[in-house]
Amino acid sequence: MMPSNINTGNGSNPQATYLECMKNENVLKAFENVRREIYAQADASFYTLLQSGKDKNAAKQQLKKVIVDVMSKEPSAIPLNRAQKDAIVNALLEDMLGYGPIQPLLDDPEVSEVMVVRKDLIYYEKNGIIYKSDITFRDEEHVRTIIQKIVSPLGRRIDESTPLVDARLPDGSRVNAVIPPVAIDGACITIRKFGKKFTAEELVKSGSIDEVSLELLKKFVQGRLNILIIGGTGSGKTTLLNVLSSFIPPTERIVTIEDSAELQLQQEHVVRLEARPPNIEGKGEITIQTLVKNALRMRPDRIIVGECRGGEALDMLQAMNTGHEGSITTLHANSPRDAISRLTVMVLMSGQELPHKAIKEQIAAAVDLIVQVARMRDGKRRVIKMSEVVGLNTEGDVEVVDIMDFKIHGTDENGKIIGRLEPTGYIPSFLEKLAWYGIEVPVEVFQKKYKK
Incomplete structure (x- = not known):
């Protein structure tokens, strides 16, 4: 409704x-x-x-x-x-x-996304649920004017020769705009709002994760595991990344690399890098891959990449394998095994002609933990899986074993899912690595009968 x-x-x-x-x-x-x-x-x-x-x-x-x-x-x-x-x-x-008729939506703290399909059709996401709005633009030209208002201060251009543009609002909200001839029904805008920073306590209170599981993740971060956060669009990957980053000790030097700056780290010793698209002449582009390579020369203790999308995956894996343990990144994937396949493809996009076996060995050696988040049918974003990357199996494939899995036990009277992360019974092999860093995790936490 x-x-x-x-x-x-x-x-x-x-x-x-x-x-x-x-x-x-x-x-x-x-x-x-x-x-x-x-x-x-x-x-x-x-x-x-x-x-x-x-x-x-x-x-x-x-x-x-x-x-x-x-x-x-x-x-x-x-x-x-x-x-x-x-x-x-x-x-x-x-x-x-402001930004015309969509300004009230941008001002609403409970609205997380605004989607202009065409001048007279606007949707927005609120508390994980998408609603149709009654507001409209005056005409097609009005939509174009608002798009120009967004991109012009950033030196970006959008016209028939360049009908796609990525930008961000002054508050950090991400904007994507598409105009004809690519957008058949008229100019459209998608705005992912730059939400408030969630604390660990707020994440637990919202029901995204339980306290015991979050404490586990805190120990994994402090024990310098290389972590991959996966999920679909709008599933809460960046929110979780922000929370996990807060567990990094303040004594460590962190370099963050993003396509569009969203991370809100609270530590003081943080170097923030942001990719840059080409200018109007098609020059001056600085890719995430270039920034990852440069970050290795900046003496980082940890590297955090907002999202791996292409060839930078190889450089990220090499960083994880060469003394930058405890690094964290995100990528779009629907399952831990799908994440391994996507990483393999991304490494191939780097331009390096590596055999598949060598790529799989890199992944198996670099990634310790995969954490999956999802937006479930009730609109709630939850952590639904933790999996260890064990190594290569006898067939030469990367083996992934689930440590925690979200179990649904029903729904309440409001349609909200009742469930929790439950241990699978598998005891991860990286406990020795955690112990080496002085992080002790009781084995009982991973046993099936363990009560949270």
């Missing part, structure tokens, strides 16, 4: 604001008249105000005075009531200072 409005935290109803402006012809006509008049009277100070990002609330109050002043001096021949005038003011503020 779709909610009737979206809570922005200030008691207003932003959907009603835009519905009134976009669906009432008189209000829309008045909106366009006022907007046109504002830009016609604009001077340099007006554009400076629009570009001011230091104090958004102050800029909003100043701009509101400008809008109200224009509306009072240029009374429209169209009769408008107070509510309609307020709607026009709010719509203009969102258009000029």
Whole structure:
């Protein structure tokens, strides 16, 4: 069931604001008249105000005075009531200072993703569930204008010759935009919001993992296991990576490498690196693979790669095998065994002509633990599996054995899944490595009869 409005935290109803402006012809006509008049009277100070990002609330109050002043001096021949005038003011503020009709969705702390399918079809994800919104853009040009507003400050370009673009908002939210001819039904935008940093305690409280299992992962991180976090899109990989990274001792030097900066490490000794796409001339690209190679020259104790997608997988594996134990990365995969297959393909993408056997040996020697996360049918993101990479079996394939597996025991009256991570009975061989670093894990934790 779709909610009737979206809570922005200030008691207003932003959907009603835009519905009134976009669906009432008189209000829309008045909106366009006022907007046109504002830009016609604009001077340099007006554009400076629009570009001011230091104090958004102050800029909003100043701009509101400008809008109200224009509306009072240029009374429209169209009769408008107070509510309609307020709607026009709010719509203009969102258009000029924010990102148009989707700004209320971006302001809602409970909304994690905004998806513009076309000008009149917008969806959003809230608490793990996707809803259809009633808000719309005025027209196709309005969508294009908002896209340009997002990418222009970053020096990115989007047009018919380059109809795809990745960008990020000032708060770190990831943006992907696609326009025709690639997007057949019109320009579309996908925004993955930069959510608040989850603490370990909040992760347990949310039901994503139980306290005992999280304590296990904490020991695995402190014991310098090389960890691979896997899952589908939006399954919570980066959230878990942030939490696991918080367990790294503050005495260690960490280098993070990301395609789009999302990690929020709290340690002081952190070097953050971000990949860069090519410029308009097609030059200046800096790939994750290049950054991983460079990171090896920066004396890191641990390397954290936000996501492995291609040839950088080989450099990451080599880093794990050459004294940078305790490194962590993520990748898209639907199971631990699928992750091994994907890693193999990624290594082949590096351009190095390595035999499959050598690649499998690299993976088996480098990766200690695979942690799988998933967004389940009730919308909740959970850790559903922990698996050890044991080594190569007699057939030369990488052997993966599950340590913990999520068992579903039913659903409650609200449709929420009841279940937990349970030990499989397998005792991982890396306990000796943990002990070498002074980390003791009781064997009983891995026994099937162990009660959490």
